[in-house]
Amino acid sequence: MxxxxxxxxxxxxxxxxxxxxxxxxxxxxxxxxxxxxxxxxxxxxxxxxxxxxxxxxxxxxxxxxxxxxxxxxxxxxxxxxxxxxxxxxxxxxxxxxxxxxxxxxxxxxxxxxxxxxxxxxxxxxxxxxxxxxxxxxxxxxxxxxxxxxxxxxxxxxxxxxxxxxxxxxxxxxxxxxxxxxxxxxxxxxxxxxxxxxxxxxxxxxxxxxxxxxxxxxxxxxxxxxxxxxxxxxxxxxxxxxxxxxxxxxxxxxxxxxxxxxxxxxxxxxALEPFAALNETVGTTDTGLHRLTSVECPADDFLLASLQALVPADLYFSNGWRYGAPIAPGPVLLNDLYDLVPMDPEIQTAELTGAELHEMLEKNLEGTYSQNPLHQMGGYVKRTLGLKAYFKAENPKGSRLQAVFVQGKALDPARTYSAAFITSQGVPPKFGRNRQKTGQHIVAAMRTYLAQHRPLVVQPHDTFIVV
The missing domain is CATH 3.60.21.10 (Metallo-dependent phosphatases)
Incomplete structure (x- = not known):
């Protein structure tokens, strides 16, 4: 439910x-x-x-x-x-x-x-x-x-x-x-x-x-x-x-x-105390959904909202399946909360290229593992700022074929800045210098909607299956 x-x-x-x-x-x-x-x-x-x-x-x-x-x-x-x-x-x-x-x-x-x-x-x-x-x-x-x-x-x-x-x-x-x-x-x-x-x-x-x-x-x-x-x-x-x-x-x-x-x-x-959620906060020409395992318009919108607020090289959210879609037309405040009902605070961190590569491979294994009992739920991690080519059918640790950050080949030794929501976006074992921004994602999406009327989401093609 x-x-x-x-x-x-x-x-x-x-x-x-x-x-x-x-x-x-x-x-x-x-x-x-x-x-x-x-x-x-x-x-x-x-x-x-x-x-x-x-x-x-x-x-x-x-x-x-x-x-x-x-x-x-x-x-x-x-x-x-x-x-x-x-x-x-x-x-x-x-x-x-x-x-x-x-x-x-x-x-x-x-x-x-x-x-x-x-x-x-x-x-x-x-x-x-x-x-x-x-x-x-x-x-x-x-x-x-x-x-x-x-x-x-x-x-x-x-x-x-x-x-x-x-x-x-x-x-x-x-x-x-x-x-x-x-x-x-x-x-x-x-x-x-x-x-x-x-x-x-x-x-x-x-x-x-x-x-x-x-x-x-x-x-x-x-x-x-x-x-x-x-x-x-x-x-x-x-x-x-x-x-x-x-x-x-x-x-x-x-x-x-x-x-x-x-x-x-x-x-x-029971819902009377939450009547304010029915406020119209924008309009969208693009249906915002999470039905696809490799990138989706709902999270493309979420990450673009994050990018407009917090400077970073990379942006991450988790590959959640839940969240009812938002059909083209008016967008309610309730719709934004349906995408992220806990309204997490936006965080930042620094990751090396080697850590980024490991994190992405781990996520792909959790999504496409050849052993179903090793699949960890959800879809491919939602990202912005990178382009990754991968083979879903490959064994653990060998799926990524090429990764680019901000248009340049991933450098394992370089440190990249990242903005994200929840520990599922960037798990605690990865990165350092984690900081809370004091900004929350629902407000970020609301601001982005106000600046983009109507909202039109184009695919970022961050992950390409080859």
Whole structure:
């Protein structure tokens, strides 16, 4: 969901380019759920995570705006990723307010070695015993800001999964086993191929819109887009402990769905303190999206805003997938926060050419690793001021073919200045002389929009796949 309480823009692939229309919102999801439950009285609903982060109201309340809304949906269980943005202690508070559990078989307390959350859940529906295994996103303590994982250790689930499958089958007598995972589609496929015995994988993290299930290791894998724009429905026929047939539909939560009146009233009341976000701050002729893994107009705009404010050789942001697109037309303040809801302070640092090369290779490995379990989530790092030619299919450490900074070949011994947002833009291990500028990125984007009416974004071609 990434925190989208109401209708928002979504982008769709069309024959001549991207097409935009409004989707989503919990009140419309509630209506669709009511219709589906009337048709299928034996049902279970799951949340794959990325729920308590992604929009300004959710970030400003550290997720507190959501539990009263989520508790109206009849969710059976969830797992997590960006939920840790407010710190592990805050997430425990939020989970205690929910009427369903957070499952994670791969998160441990560093001090005791004990699991931080329940790993599994056993439910009954249609006379069947359904075992659910949760796997949270394993990158939280590896690539996310340090405060996300204070006192916790995350694994990729490889060691844990087989034991839970065997226990649920043999001791808990589960007829069906579901993996509720926020590891990512390629990662889940790799896990399933090495761990037979799972019937269904409800995959998240990589924002795939799977219009039919993918089969891996005997399991049906579905993933249902992002931002709550879609609702995945998988209907199983089970005989003698075996899934013998299935149907699947990826429902678009379209604007034409009538919102549940009571829930919409609750949402509207919760959003009243954030009415100022509806201010129009500019206009754009370019659709601003993050649907492409190598450069995107949303972050080209973000980095151009940064460049206009802070002098540097290089500019960096993280390759985030989240953030509803901004369609051509008026731009609201809310739209800017959707791109970077935490409104981070702009920072500067100095990196050598050798460090820059290492940082880029590390990012490319995390995006395109030939081992899915080594992919660290997100897209290619968003940059301005450089041009890099690379081979995505090459082994780790050998993808970059040529790199240029400000039109000149990268010099490993030279020191370059960089401006960036968040530690994901320039990880702490790289560079020196880090400084805070006192400037924040939302204000920078707002100023840039005021100076460019309408906004037109041209590709920078910073990364070229060869």
């Amino acid at each position: 990434h925190g989208y309480l109401n209708l928002h823009q979504e982008a769709f692939f069309g024959p001549t380019g991207l097409e935009y229309r409004r989707c989503g919102g919990y009140a419309r999801i509630a209506t669709r759920l009511r219709e589906l439950r009337a048709q299928h009285p034996n049902h279970l609903l799951f949340d794959g995570g990325d729920t308590f982060h992604g929009t300004r109201p959710v970030v400003a309340t550290e997720g507190g705006i959501l539990p009263p809304i989520l508790n109206e949906l009849g969710i059976a269980a969830m797992t997590a990723h960006w939920e840790f943005a407010h710190g592990p202690a805050r997430l425990r508070e939020l989970v205690s307010q929910l009427n369903y559990p957070l499952l994670a078989a791969n998160i441990y307390h560093e001090d005791s070695g004990e699991l931080a959350y329940a790993p599994t859940l056993l439910l009954e529906t249609a006379g069947l015993r359904v075992g659910i295994i949760g796997l949270a996103c394993p990158i939280v303590d590896k690539t996310m800001p340090a405060h996300f994982s204070t006192g916790l250790r995350f694994t990729n689930g490889v060691a844990e999964l087989p034991g839970h499958v065997q226990r649920l089958r043999n001791e808990e007598r589960a007829d069906v086993i579901i993996l509720l995972s926020h590891c990512g589609f390629p990662q889940d496929v790799a896990l399933l191929e090495d761990c037979p015995g799972i019937d269904v994988c409800l995959s998240s993290h990589t924002h795939n819109r799977l219009y039919k299930p993918f089969e891996a290791g005997g399991a049906l894998v579905i993933q249902s887009g992002s931002h709550g724009s879609f609702l995945g429905q998988l209907t199983l026929t089970v005989e003698a402990g075996r899934v013998v047939s299935h149907t699947h539909e990826l429902h678009e939560i379209s604007e034409s769905i009538a919102p549940d009146a009571a829930l919409q009233t609750r949402i509207d009341a």
